[in-house]
Amino acid sequence: MPFGKHKGMPMEAVPARYLLWMWDEFLHAKPTAPSSPGALVHDYIKENFATLETEASDYIATKPPR
Numbered sequence: 001m002p003f004g005k006h007k008g009m010p011m012e013a014v015p016a017r018y019l020l021w022m023w024d025e026f027l028h029a030k031p032t033a034p035s036s037p038g039a040l041v042h043d044y045i046k047e048n049f050a051t052l053e054t055e056a057s058d059y060i061a062t063k064p065p066r
Contacts, residue, residue: 002037011044016055019045028063 001007004022006014023045031038045052046065053061 002041011041016052017059020052020056020059020061023049024062028065 027042
């Protein structure tokens, strides 16, 4: 994880609920710089969205990927 409260952790170790919260708050709109840390996290969440939702079944994402 390149930023935030879990900075430095492997992406697989970051809590699914936190990643889904980040998605809803600001990462649903992909950052414009393709190789920026935000864009990399965006892509990770988008690719793993279904799994993250399963892992964080108590969190309801409001902006699922298209």
